[in-house]
Amino acid sequence: MTSWMTHFALFLMICALHSSSARATGAGNFEVAVNLLRSMNLQKTWEANMDAMVNQMSGGDPHAMQTIAGAMKKWMSYRLVEPKLAEIYSKFYTNEEMKELHKFYQSPLGRKSLDLQPKILVESVKLTQALLEPHAHEIEALMKGPPPQSNPRKK
Numbered sequence: 001m002t003s004w005m006t007h008f009a010l011f012l013m014i015c016a017l018h019s020s021s022a023r024a025t026g027a028g029n030f031e032v033a034v035n036l037l038r039s040m041n042l043q044k045t046w047e048a049n050m051d052a053m054v055n056q057m058s059g060g061d062p063h064a065m066q067t068i069a070g071a072m073k074k075w076m077s078y079r080l081v082e083p084k085l086a087e088i089y090s091k092f093y094t095n096e097e098m099k100e101l102h103k104f105y106q107s108p109l110g111r112k113s114l115d116l117q118p119k120i121l122v123e124s125v126k127l128t129q130a131l132l133e134p135h136a137h138e139i140e141a142l143m144k145g146p147p148p149q150s151n152p153r154k155k
Contacts, residue, residue, distance in 0.1 A: 028090035028098055030083075036098045037085055039105040041114060043078045050076060 050072050058065035089098065104110040
């Protein structure tokens with residue numbers, strides 16, 4: 001996983017880390033959720049990951065880079081994603097929980113956590129790659145092999 005998928009996976013893991021304690025309690029207010037996302041500086045993370053994906057996907061070709069970047073901005077810009085993320089956070093967090101998270105991310109430890117999470121995630125992905133790499137051929141063979149036999153229930 002050394003392609004743009006690594007960067008996208010990293011971004012998704014960062015989002016998961018930011019919301020690792022989420023539970024479906026709901027009743028969160030959209031504006032409170034947007035405020036939380038902004039305190040997490042999620043736009044910066046999103047845009048950095050989109051840039052990394054564009055670089056990986058384009059292979060350094062300037063035309064491909066421009067084309068891919070245009071598509072990403074059109075379909076995956078943070079401006080389009082933020083309201084949907086706010087809806088998701090509102091679904092899983094109450095207003096009080098989001099306000100507490102906002103306070104945490106404004107604290108020194110919260111800022112440190114936001115700063116370190118991408119680095120921790122990169123090391124975690126490297127660990128995962130190191131653990132899976134020796135088995136790449138096995139995984140590839142499993143993916144190319146026949147699908148597992150279904151075992152229909154007898155009536």
